[in-house]
Amino acid sequence: MGIEKRKFPRVAVNAELEYVKYDRVERNLYITAAKNVSEGGLCLITFERLDPGSEIELKFTLPEIEHSIVANAQVRWVKELLVQQATPIIVFQQGVEFVDISAKDRKIIADYVLSKQS
Numbered sequence: 001m002g003i004e005k006r007k008f009p010r011v012a013v014n015a016e017l018e019y020v021k022y023d024r025v026e027r028n029l030y031i032t033a034a035k036n037v038s039e040g041g042l043c044l045i046t047f048e049r050l051d052p053g054s055e056i057e058l059k060f061t062l063p064e065i066e067h068s069i070v071a072n073a074q075v076r077w078v079k080e081l082l083v084q085q086a087t088p089i090i091v092f093q094q095g096v097e098f099v100d101i102s103a104k105d106r107k108i109i110a111d112y113v114l115s116k117q118s
Contacts, residue, residue, distance in 0.1 A: 010038035011116040017044055017060040034060060039110040041073060041097040049092045050075045056096065062112050069108060071101035 015034045020027055035043040042058075050056065058071045073096035083089050098106070 008038040008040040008110075009113055009117060010036045010042075011113050013037045013042075013062065015060050015062055017042075017058060019044070019059075020057040021050065021054070022056075035093065037062070037109060038113060039106055041076070041095060043093055043095050046092050046094060047089075049078055049080070050094055052076060052078060055099065058096070062109070065108060065112060067105075067108060069101075069105045071098045071105060073097060074099050 013034050013036055015037070016031065017034045018029060018031050020029050022028075030046065030048070032044055032046050035045055037043075042060075052075050054075050056073055056075070058073050059068055061068050075094055076097050077095045079093045081091050081093060083091055
């Protein structure tokens, strides 16, 4: 078993997430899902591969919390997955790090993670 390199503990989450990706002049909005979350970032599942280093805007609500969290994040890693179903599809797990998030939103996430670790 490898050593955990993460700065912040994370927990599994099933949360709908909106992200905005900038393509030169265009601003494209996508709706997807988060797989897990930590005070430092999250893992999202998409049908589109994002380039490591690219920045996106995120907006999501954690289960049981009515406050929408807004953050800018940078893609740190991408993993391609083949989902076996009637017609197999490729999806991408993508780890993003929060690079601009309010102290209030960061605390909401930290408190949520702590409450789910018990």
